Amino acid sequence: MAGYLFRRVLQAALILLGVSFITFVLLYVLPADPVRQIAGRSATQQTVENIRQQLGLDQPLLVQYGRYLAGLVQGDLGRSYLQRTEVSTLIASRLPASLLLMAGGILCELVIGLTLGVIAALYRGRPLDQGLMVTSFVAVSAPQFVVGLLLLYVFAVQLGWFPIGGYGTAAHLVLPAVTLGIMGSGWYSRMMRSSMIEVLRQDYIRTARAKGLTRGRILFRHALPNAILPIIAMIGIDIGIFMGGIVVVESVFGWPGIGQLAWQAIQRVDIPVIMGVTMVSAGFIVLGNLLADIVTPFIDPRIKMR
């Protein structure tokens, strides 16, 4: 167990190293000069060169990367070129909001997706099932920006049930979380449906029925825990997909998360911030997968950590 964990953590660290290198190279070859962004339009050539030198951007790629790594292992993510603040401060101030939103989104997509998936499986082949299937396509194909604005318009502006954007209370979280979760709920409902159908065919379900258990108990104690197993690995993958959605949702709802930070940084090639956000989100994706791998054996005793 300890050995397994150690190897997985080592693997995760290597993956993060790879991510950092690829990002660094990509940003290096990107046709945009961060120094121009810092120096402003009235800067003289001399000023530009000064800044380039101060930031070490005149060094060869590998030297720059080495420096970045050296900082990274000491927990130093560098300073933002444009905000002139520690990247770690910027991220730390925005991360909680993003995590909250992500947690809300995952909760939302699981609750909606799994419920619909189970219902569809129970009503397999009937009109309700087909209706739910179409619903799941709608969910999967709806652009998040439009969904977000629509929800905002209907539930916040017209009905006034929720605040119009912003951050703070639980009421603020509902609409962004739903927007973020809708797309995933479509996927989950489809996967849960097929997983559930598979499980409902299993012998042990028949055994449970033969024991005279109620439908509810069979569903919740026997079918669900088994059906949910293949879903767990998906949640790990999901975090990566969420990172993309978060940019859009945060901007619609004025949610102060790292998505907005990333978007602004990309627009203006604020390399330390881009690197920082990338590393943090990659860290979460890796962590998510790691957690999924660690949690699975607890739910499924057949799987050994190896």
Next chain:
Amino acid sequence: QDYTPDPNATPGGTITITYKDDVATLDPAIGYDWQNWSMIKSIFDGLMDYVPGTTELRPGLAESYEVSEDGTVFTFTLRQGVTFHNGREMTAEDVKYSLDRVTNPETQSPGAGFFASIAGFAEVESGAADSLSGVEVVDPQTIRITLSRPDATFLHVMGLNFASVVPREAVEEAGADFGKSPVGTGAFKLADWVIGQRLVLEKNEDYWRDGVPYLDGITFEVGQEPVVALLRLQQGEVDVPGDGIPPAKFQEVMDDPDQAARVVEGGQLHTGYITLNVSTPPFDQLAVREAVNMAINKDRIIQVINGRAVPANQPLPPSMPGYTEGFDGFAYDPEGAKAKLAEAGLGDGFTTQLYVMNTDPNPRIAQAIQQDLRAIGVDVEIRSLAQANVIEAGGAGEAPMIWSGGMAWIADFPDPSNFYGPILGCAGTGDGGWNWSKFCDESIDAMATEADSFTDPAAPERLEMWSEVYQQVMAQAPWVPVFNEQRYTMKSPRMGGDDALYVDPVSIPVNYDYVYVTE
């Protein structure tokens, strides 16, 4: 002549303003964004200031100033009893420190170049000296600034945010984080800042100008999509949308008389233009550049942006001194344009690229331009990219055409010289420079230098000269001036104060010091 505040103004109340993008920094030496420009204006003061709602200079922290005959020595007498937010009194030492700081390469100020005319700038820039030799503290109330050459715009420069006076001890204490905990002499001071969410300014009770500000506080909420901000304004949750009325909502707002009444329209020191890279064929031929100028249907483009601009025919916007009234420029004439192309031997047209920043409405404008040029046989490929990538392509001289929207020149200060230097002068043509046309005419450059050597910026001969400069530029047509954008903003019903304060040409978007709330 000074400003008479609104007699109906009542003190008290707080207002809410929203922005899409985060506020990067409140360090006056660094801040150069749409969002933080006006905030810095309210937190800090410089020696010079502008009359609210106008482009007229007035003394700020300087009570008075004297200019030497040759226009190279400025002696400022400071106001007495002005204190920083930390309670200490401001002195001439602080002014010197602030100017040294902004020009020091370590500070990496994007505005350092504005101070190039101060004696000793070159030494500081190259790192040979760490203090401007041209700035001398005569006594605690007096500071003398010597220029290496006459500079008509110098007083405007001293009114820029970059010239704000900062207290040394606060800067040194905060170190690199001064931008997050600013200390100035301005009407407001920073009360609270939650990065990415909200920034709260509160009234500086000890402000040196009497009677202002009226507001007790201002809350800036950032990260708000402009459409959402407007929805909130309509619900009464927001007082001023910092990013203006989003195009998607413009029609709706204007169609509702109640809302339209609260829309404020104002001119802006802005010109939207297309740069034509004169160093690459076929734009190295004047006839081709003229053809492009004649091919653009500016009225149609303005229609596409809901009429929120006026057609332009020269680099300067109409409200800028030195604007040439009655200048003809190029009229819309596709047939003439074709003839010009034929004259250049390109009767069959050619293919080229138009770079454009990727935020609405710029790609749309680019498409309108594309259609106009297709009409004269020029095939334009659009490259819609992030701001940084467009700037890079422009600086490297890779972009044959660039639509300036989104990165456009909004003047830093109301002086005609502001539209020349880096964007049309020879200095900006180097690799990475902002002169994206790579247009360089030594004789025009010489005339510009001469115009700037006047001592009085408003001297009629000087303005005449600038007018001449821009006419000569247009004769070579390195740009297609397309329109001068009008600013439309909106306020909540409770907002009071002159409309001009809401479209203040300097303190964009609102001059916080003078507005008030009516309830």
Next chain:
Amino acid sequence: MVDTAHVPLHAPAPAASVLRRLMRRKLALFGLAIIVIVVGGAIFAPWIVRYAPNEQLFEGLTMQGAPMPPGGEFLMGTDLLGRDLFSRMLYGARTSLIIGIVANGAALTIGTLVGITAGFLRGWVGAILMRFTDLMMAFPALLLAICLAAIFQPSLWIVAMVIALVNWVQTARVVYTETTSLAEREFIAAERTLGASGGRILFRHILPHLVPTLIVWGTLGISVTVLLEATLSFLGVGVQPPTPSWGNIIFENQTYFQAAPWLVFIPGAAILLLALAFNLVGDALRDVLDPTQRGRD
């Protein structure tokens, strides 16, 4: 002896029979019809539309510069530049079909190749491939897309390639898991005892079993890729204007969802319908291609 020989014989040629059995399903037929209409519309667009897709019509905007609502002169209204939306939708279908089918197909192919190779070969090749997949998974897809698109000047094919490069990861994971479990199955061991080569086992025996999974991922991927293209356009690295695509029509106009709802909801509905159609056909195809379902439809 028990011969449960009660199953009637299916003689006709496979392709024809697949199509025939597909046609027997109402939903699949509906899906097929939509696909045919969309593809037909895309191919024959020049003969169908009244206006060129990029023509900014003078009468397409009001004097205030507002677009025209659907109906009347313009079937689906006009966009913010006064262009005919119907025409843009038809031409946009070309782009979206290329993205949804080619880019998505390429992603599926890459993912399948990586997953199947890693799952079948195991060993260090498999380990390297899967670690690489993990790495790509941890890499924020959008950032990768933005960087790639900024480095290579965006064109339709570059965008398609970028989308393929970003989207293969999930498929690779899923295919990997399935391949490893398939490789454990006894009939694969049986193939080995017959002396079948690795390639033969892979392509003749493992690949066909992945078909249902690939159909599911492939069809779901259509809307995902079409929307990703839209997001890329939004970020300014997608298919460049004025080339229309359903995705970029939505993104260009998304803030106008109140002022000009048709500009958002018509292309939105089109993406939805196309995705739905492919899903319906895919679902049916999966059943029809599955020999163990024979005699049950």
Next chain:
Amino acid sequence: MIVPQQAIVAPLLSVQGLTISVRDRGVVRPLVSNLSFDLRPGETLAIAGESGSGKSITSLALMGLLPANVSVTSGQLLLNGVDLARLPETRMRPLRGARIAMIFQEPMTSLNPVQMIGAQLTEAIRAHEPVSQAEAKVAAIEALRQVRISEPARRMRQYPHELSGGMRQRVMIAMALALRPAVLIADEPTTALDVTVQREVLDLLRDLQAKTNTAVILITHDMGVVAETADRVIVMQSGRLVEEGTAAQIFAEPRAAYTRELLAAVPRLGAGAERAAPVPPEAPIPIARLTKASVHYDVGANFFGRPTHRVHAALGVSFDIRPGETFGLVGESGCGKSTIAKALAGLVPHHGLIEIGGKPTSSLKAHERKALRRDIQMVFQDPMAALDPRMKVGDAVEEPLVIHRIGTPAERRARVEDLFRRVGLSTEQMSRYPHEFSGGQRQRICIARALVLRPKLIICDESVSALDVSVQATVLALLQELKDEMGMSYLFISHDMAVVENVVDRLAVMYLGQIVEMGTRDQIFGNPQHPYTQRLLDAVPIPDPARRARDYLRPSGEPPSPLHPIGEAPTLADLIDIGGGHLVAKS
């Protein structure tokens, strides 16, 4: 055992004119027609019949667990006078598990894999009795003790995969009996188990029934099991009852032709001796020879991902297979039979020497190895799993020819068609898929596939174990016939001693990866020396009700594990020749 007096005891369960039909694409087709029988308290009723005759469907109908498209169309199912067929689900549920319980054929998959044994047991108890969790737990442990599971308290916290098949089946029985139901339906409870385990489970059922007076319906197609356990028997064929009577009657004087056929097909221990064919003589070059062959699997992982343990699945195994011979390999599940087969077929790496036709397999080049594949073919235990479900069976049989590039398409076609006829299938069936065949037919397809390359050796790994007796008999006959005709050798792996005795010439008995006894059929069956061999023979059920109730030597505890820490290997037992090539391990 005393047969209950029929006249006095009222039936507990009475099935009257039961017809069960399936609705398939609008067509209603009966699966069971007009079935009637009675079950009395404390009685064991066996339902026998070939696969697909409707045995399981009948029992599911009793439980009210018929699949959605299958329903009782007429007749009555009276339990104490209540008609179960007409009972709504809400009233049926309390009866299930409490009054009428069922054990299923597949112990491996019938327990919820992610729930602890204890939870699954207490849940069943609490579903019917208003007891506390603690009381239910006590009852559950008691039930486990009843079914003679060692350390019941610890088992409660184990998961199904941590138990062996036999133990799982005992858990199922404990679960079924915990509430002392009046009727227990056991649907092929031992088919998936080893002979030795089967023996234990059957004994257990019998003991428990004697204690609780539960009426048992035992469904099986193994006439040996029927003979050993049943009081009365009904025989079904194609959904109809063909014969009913006491066990003694059925075995002594079967009336229906079908019953006679069924009985004739049952392999009997000792019957093989009648076959007087001589053992093929030793040849200079054996078809295959294993010399001290070992196979191990590494499991577990330490800190650095290196394995910690080793399963010594086969250890120092030596034997040879002579041309034209059928060599048997017997032993319990997990003793390493399949491992030997896989090593021979080159599917797992081995240590020691394996020669095929005199050539050591490990030193072969790739093309030689491929050529070798032509000489050795394998027929697996589960024909469904061994055939690619997405490939037409004709193509599957043709595939080896394609792989080895033999013949033109037309020639191949001809050869495949010929083989289809040889194994008793029609050539039209070539274009069907595996799922469209019965188990016996599928196994013939596998045999055809093995034969198509005309190999010298066919490995039959439990090739008939999953089949019905009658089907088994025909497949065995087919194998014999093909051998006589083509002269190939077989390596015949089975745990069924009766079958082995009927087909092999020589055999080896394996235990924990090693051979414990080897010799000719007559030597082993006539004079078993090793105690393990004797135990295997004792466990075989005898299809004769007159000879039941032998005392069976129960093994004490679990068999030792083949798992050892790396570096430690089990000791090799020497084999001693006790005359005429009869080798026995020194114990």
